[in-house]
Amino acid sequence: MVGVVIVSHSQKVAEGIREMALQMANPSQQIIAAGGMDDGSIGTDAFKVSEAIVLANTGDGVAVLVDLGSAVLSTETAFDFLDDELRAKVKIADAPILEGAISAVVEASLGSSLSAVIATAEGARTLNKC
Amino acid sequence: MGGYIFEAINTIGKAIIRDKQMLTDLDAAIGDGDHGINMARGFEAVQAKMQALEAETDIGKVMKTIGMTLISSVGGASGPLYGTAFLRAAGPSQGKTKLDTDTASLMLAAAITGIKERGKAIRGEKTMLDALEPAYDAFMEGAKVNKTVIECLELACNAAQEGVEFTKTIAATKGRASYLGERSIGHQDAGATSSYIMLHALLEFLRGNN
Numbered sequence: 001m002v003g004v005v006i007v008s009h010s011q012k013v014a015e016g017i018r019e020m021a022l023q024m025a026n027p028s029q030q031i032i033a034a035g036g037m038d039d040g041s042i043g044t045d046a047f048k049v050s051e052a053i054v055l056a057n058t059g060d061g062v063a064v065l066v067d068l069g070s071a072v073l074s075t076e077t078a079f080d081f082l083d084d085e086l087r088a089k090v091k092i093a094d095a096p097i098l099e100g101a102i103s104a105v106v107e108a109s110l111g112s113s114l115s116a117v118i119a120t121a122e123g124a125r126t127l128n129k130c
Numbered sequence: 131m132g133g134y135i136f137e138a139i140n141t142i143g144k145a146i147i148r149d150k151q152m153l154t155d156l157d158a159a160i161g162d163g164d165h166g167i168n169m170a171r172g173f174e175a176v177q178a179k180m181q182a183l184e185a186e187t188d189i190g191k192v193m194k195t196i197g198m199t200l201i202s203s204v205g206g207a208s209g210p211l212y213g214t215a216f217l218r219a220a221g222p223s224q225g226k227t228k229l230d231t232d233t234a235s236l237m238l239a240a241a242i243t244g245i246k247e248r249g250k251a252i253r254g255e256k257t258m259l260d261a262l263e264p265a266y267d268a269f270m271e272g273a274k275v276n277k278t279v280i281e282c283l284e285l286a287c288n289a290a291q292e293g294v295e296f297t298k299t300i301a302a303t304k305g306r307a308s309y310l311g312e313r314s315i316g317h318q319d320a321g322a323t324s325s326y327i328m329l330h331a332l333l334e335f336l337r338g339n340n
Contacts (some may be wrong), residue, residue, distance in 0.1 A: 009205075043205020046213070069305055070207035073248060077201055077210040125283065 002108040002117045003030035003056025005025035006101050007049055007066045007075055011036030013097075017065075021101045031101075044071045049078035053090055057064040058076040061089030061114035063121060064103045089114060100124045134186050135192045135280045136165060138335045141248065143173035143180075145331035146324065157320035160307040165320040168206040175203035189206055190224030193217070195255075207305060208321060211245050211258065218244035229336070231244035231282055233274045238266045238286075247318070249304060256302040264289040290326040297322045 004021065009013040015036025021031050035051035037043040049064070056062045064075050072092065079087050090115060094101050100121040107120035146153075146169050155164030174197045186192055193216050201213030222236035242262050246252065251262045268289035272282035297319035305321075307314045 032245050036191045037203070041205065042164075043209070045202055045205070046210055051330075070205075070210065073210040075209050076248065077214060080214075 001026065001029050001056060001058060001111060002114050003032070003048065003053075003062040004059045004104050004108060004117075005052045005056050005062055006033050006035070006097065007044060007052075007062045007064060007071045008033075008035040008093055008097060009042045009044055009067055009071060011040060013067065017098050020021050020098070021105040024109065029105065029109055031105060032056045034094055037073045044074035046060060046074040046077035047081070049075050050081040052098070053082060053086065057089065062086075062111055063096060063104045063114060064090060064092045065097045065121065066092055067097045067112075068125050072074070091115075091118050095121040095124050099127055115118050116121060121130060127130070133340065135141075135187060135189050136180060137194065137339070138332060139176065139180055139192060141335040142328050142331040143177050145153070145327050146173045148172060149324075151318050151325055152310075153324055156318055156323055160302065160310050160314045160317045161298075161320060162206070162306045164206055165208060165324065168204045168323055169212075171203035172200045172209065172212070172335050175199050184206060187227040187311065188224070189226045189229070189233075190194070190220045190222075192220075193220035193223055197268075207249070208258075211249055211321075212324075214244040214248045215241035228280040229279055231279045234279055235266070235269055235273055235280070238262070238269060242266055251304045253306045254300060256297050256300050256307060256319045256322075256323040257304050258318065258319070259292040260300075261322035261325040264293040265325075280333065280336050283329065283336060287330050289335050290322075290329050292317060294322045294326050322326050 006014045006017050014033035018031050018033040032052040032055050034049045053062050103124040104117050104121040107117045150166035150170040157163050157165035176196050179199050196262045197216035218240040219237040226233050251257050253259050263285040268285040270283045272285045301312050302308045302314040
């Protein structure tokens with residue numbers, strides 16, 4: 001099953017999104033929050049992200065949901081620290097972080113491929129709210 | 131007292147920490163106002179790591195440690211950007227214990243390539259590249275006519291300073307400042323400024339140790 005990593009500048013945001021996504025998840029699914037810095041301050045940490053990706057991967061790859069700017073840079077830097085095999089199976093979703101994470105988790109829980117999970121997450125961009 | 135590279139990094143770290151407030155103020159005008167705080171936190175972490183490397187003379191090894199430390203401690207976009215820059219600079223400086231013009235130019239080129247790839251940015255977008263690329267060009271002009279590494283770095287610093295001034299005249303298209311668009315014109319880029327501060331601190335160190 002495709003794993004999901006949530007990268008936010010805020011630890012609370014990442015954990016909060018994980019908490020919401022877990023409600024829709026399969027119990028065997030890996031959803032890992034990688035938010036904030038080690039000391040709890042606002043920021044993104046590429047090493048924290050690479051550890052989360054390793055934890056989230058059960059063999060089918062990992063979809064990464066990110067918030068703003070440096071979350072993308074840190075995630076791409078994290079890719080540099082992964083082994084080649086895993087690096088080939090990780091992708092950043094160009095999606096809103098909360099809606100994207102929940103969509104990704106639902107799609108992944110059905111046993112879909114990484115590309116399908118990413119496409120569903122990115123589709124969350126066009127969800128109408130009103 | 132540590133060795134050459136230890137002291138060089140110490141000088142750069144002190145300069146960033148000294149100018150923390152100025153960098154943060156520059157960033158607050160058009161960004162999220164954390165550049166100085168983040169960079170100072172990064173270099174404080176670097177200084178702590180460097181204590182264990184006091185006797186290290188291999189510039190490449192030190193560059194690698196700095197890169198990894200900045201990536202894990204800065205928090206903002208400058209962490210992966212400068213972290214990647216130092217990691218890339220570790221390549222050509224592996225096994226070197228003194229900065230000669232060849233090594234310095236290769237390090238600068240590798241660092242700039244790393245920043246461009248990581249940030250998917252080019253010169254003219256109001257980023258650190260607007261200081262670093264002119265600095266590299268000026269350094270190479272000096273190297274071509276066999277100037278010393280200090281003379282080349284003087285040229286590079288002047289060009290970087292002009293680059294920082296140039297960032298006041300353009301709009302940001304990268305990073306948080308790009309949300310402001312045209313309203314970012316008139317403000318100096320914090321990343322270009324921190325790049326200049328580092329180059330200038332290195333120059334001051336080399337002057338004092340010549």
